Amino acid sequence: MYSFSFIFATVLYRATVILAWSNKYNHVAVFSIDGFHSSDVGKYVTLRPNSTLARLLETGYEYTNAYTSAPSDSFPGAVAQFTGASPITTSVWYDDIWYRDYYPPFSVNGTHCQGPPGAEVGDTEDLDYNKTELFSGGINPANLPQKIVDGVCQEIYPHSRLRVNTIFELVESSGKQTAYADKHPAYDIVRGPSGKGLTVGYFPEINAVPTEINTTIAYDKLHVGAFLDWIDGKTPANSEIQGKGLTTTPSLFGGNFQAVSVAQKINGYTNSTVQNFTPPLIQAIDFVDNSLGQVVSALKAKKIYDDTLIIVASKHSQAPINPALYRKIDPALIAPATGVNVTWITSDDIALIFLEDQSQIDTAVANLQKATSELQIQDIIYGARQQALGFGNPFIDPAVPDIIIQVDLGVIYTTSTAKIEEHGGLSDDDRHVACIVSNPGLKKKVFDQETSTRQVGPTILKVLGLNPADLQGARIEGTRVLEGF
Ligand SMILES: *[C@@H]1O[C@H](CO)[C@@H](O)[C@H](O)[C@H]1NC(C)=O
Ligand SMILES: *[C@@H]1O[C@H](CO)[C@@H](O)[C@H](O)[C@H]1NC(C)=O
Ligand SMILES: *[C@@H]1O[C@H](CO)[C@@H](O)[C@H](O)[C@H]1NC(C)=O
Ligand SMILES: *[C@@H]1O[C@H](CO)[C@@H](O)[C@H](O)[C@H]1NC(C)=O
Numbered sequence: 001m002y003s004f005s006f007i008f009a010t011v012l013y014r015a016t017v018i019l020a021w022s023n024k025y026n027h028v029a030v031f032s033i034d035g036f037h038s039s040d041v042g043k044y045v046t047l048r049p050n051s052t053l054a055r056l057l058e059t060g061y062e063y064t065n066a067y068t069s070a071p072s073d074s075f076p077g078a079v080a081q082f083t084g085a086s087p088i089t090t091s092v093w094y095d096d097i098w099y100r101d102y103y104p105p106f107s108v109n110g111t112h113c114q115g116p117p118g119a120e121v122g123d124t125e126d127l128d129y130n131k132t133e134l135f136s137g138g139i140n141p142a143n144l145p146q147k148i149v150d151g152v153c154q155e156i157y158p159h160s161r162l163r164v165n166t167i168f169e170l171v172e173s174s175g176k177q178t179a180y181a182d183k184h185p186a187y188d189i190v191r192g193p194s195g196k197g198l199t200v201g202y203f204p205e206i207n208a209v210p211t212e213i214n215t216t217i218a219y220d221k222l223h224v225g226a227f228l229d230w231i232d233g234k235t236p237a238n239s240e241i242q243g244k245g246l247t248t249t250p251s252l253f254g255g256n257f258q259a260v261s262v263a264q265k266i267n268g269y270t271n272s273t274v275q276n277f278t279p280p281l282i283q284a285i286d287f288v289d290n291s292l293g294q295v296v297s298a299l300k301a302k303k304i305y306d307d308t309l310i311i312v313a314s315k316h317s318q319a320p321i322n323p324a325l326y327r328k329i330d331p332a333l334i335a336p337a338t339g340v341n342v343t344w345i346t347s348d349d350i351a352l353i354f355l356e357d358q359s360q361i362d363t364a365v366a367n368l369q370k371a372t373s374e375l376q377i378q379d380i381i382y383g384a385r386q387q388a389l390g391f392g393n394p395f396i397d398p399a400v401p402d403i404i405i406q407v408d409l410g411v412i413y414t415t416s417t418a419k420i421e422e423h424g425g426l427s428d429d430d431r432h433v434a435c436i437v438s439n440p441g442l443k444k445k446v447f448d449q450e451t452s453t454r455q456v457g458p459t460i461l462k463v464l465g466l467n468p469a470d471l472q473g474a475r476i477e478g479t480r481v482l483e484g485f
């Protein structure tokens with residue numbers, strides 16, 4: 001009796017230890033296939049049953065109901081994963097947006113910022129020394145917006161704009177190494193408010209590359225080269241380096257792929273009852289899949305595949321999937337439709353409106369309601385409902401838009417004829433993203449409950465043996481780790 005329960009207890013103890021161990025890894029590799037929808041995963045794996053994605057899923061978890069941030073632009077989408085938080089908490093609403101308490105570059109006058117407050121803040125190529133060069137020189141401080149901090153007018157780097165810390169910061173401050181690659185030097189933002197979150201940043205400028213599938217694939221190959229160097233513990237040329245750069249395989253590394261997003265915008269899906277991939281889109285996904293295969297091979301060669309959790313979670317997807325729904329509207333029509341003076345409008349497949357005089361919100365909304373068919377508006381979000389939906393209060397938070405326009409699915413506010421899909425909006429096509437977690441020690445499983453990509457951040461901390469509660473944005477919003485962890 002005694003010996004039986006002793007053995008039983010030992011078995012239980014061992015099982016617990018193994019379970020705890022199996023949830024801990026020395027490395028996390030986190031990738032965004034920008035544009036990749038949740039629905040694309042199944043379509044692709046059916047098309048390519050021997051693909052790397054199919055193999056990752058064989059020993060992985062798929063979150064089939066995962067949503068990225070709202071709005072779903074690249075910056076809020078990336079920041080959601082790395083802070084565990086939404087725009088209302090991070091202040092990062094869009095790649096190119098207005099802040100009522102910022103000033104344009106060169107506003108400094110003594111210690112004060114001169115001119116009226118309010119400025120565009122763009123996390124784009126426009127921050128670079130030379131935006132037409134692939135290695136653009138990084139961020140030129142002369143291009144940065146300014147703000148009064150501690151009574152002094154100063155340039156604000158993207159990382160300083162974040163109101164909460166990032167997982168890169170926490171991993172770095174625990175003495176481990178980190179590396180990240182993305183499409184502009186403005187992805188400095190992932191470093192977090194301390195500015196110290198990256199051992200190595202790798203930010204070739206996408207603006208230097210023509211928006212075309214093969215050139216974008218060539219661009220993405222630079223990122224893949226960096227991923228392979230990092231796995232080998234090397235710092236690639238043209239990196240932004242902290243300290244001595246990498247001395248070993250980073251504990252946390254990741255980056256994005258741009259090719260799928262570009263193929264969606266140019267070619268997209270077939271125009272039929274079932275939306276399949278067009279050939280250029282297949283070419284782009286095959287390229288990304290093959291690249292993930294190279295990452296897996298490199299991890300195996302380094303004998304750390306078992307010890308690496310791979311996460312593939314898109315920072316945004318793309319709308320509309322159905323090309324028959326696509327139509328464009330000139331964004332110049334939005335401001336006049338409000339009937340009041342407008343300071344700033346960010347427009348894609350959404351519009352974020354900042355008014356000159358906030359007391360005119362009701363007037364502007366009443367006028368926009370008369371223009372719902374002209375502007376193909378599905379919803380006008382403002383006032384008490386804006387707050388109830390988690391979109392904040394523009395009267396107390398200088399980063400919150402006064403009015404958010406959700407468009408009918410398929411509408412893009414643009415004059416460009418070059419794109420048939422866009423992201424940034426609030427629709428499922430924009431936000432319902434691929435989200436996969438894989439390691440050879442995991443048992444294949446599908447989680448179909450509603451999931452947020454904000455959960456990626458706290459999960460990464462937990463599996464690296466750090467405390468998810470140290471992630472300020474996740475704590476503020478009560479963001480939990482992903483199911484299964
Ligand atoms: C998949 O791989 C297996 C061997 O691993 C092979 O027999 C099969 O033909 C492959 N299928 C495709 C569609 O490539
Ligand atoms: C700069 O600041 C001084 C006072 O410190 C003020 O007199 C001057 O008008 C300011 N210049 C501008 C352009 O705001
Ligand atoms: C940026 O780089 C391009 C290509 O090298 C060059 O022609 C241009 O003069 C540069 N611009 C600036 C502002 O340095
Ligand atoms: C891209 O390259 C492939 C061959 O790799 C070619 O078939 C295709 O036409 C090219 N696409 C464009 C848009 O040039």
Ligand SMILES: *[C@@H]1O[C@H](CO)[C@@H](O)[C@H](O)[C@H]1NC(C)=O
Pocket residue numbers: 271323324420
């Ligand atoms: C899709 O088909 C509709 C008609 O069914 C047509 O109006 C639209 O232009 C087509 N879109 C594309 C991208 O081919």
Ligand SMILES: *[C@@H]1O[C@H](CO)[C@@H](O)[C@H](O)[C@H]1NC(C)=O
Pocket residue numbers: 339340341357
């Ligand atoms: C808009 O601004 C102009 C000055 O820039 C002003 O004359 C006009 O009265 C303003 N309109 C409204 C509706 O406030």
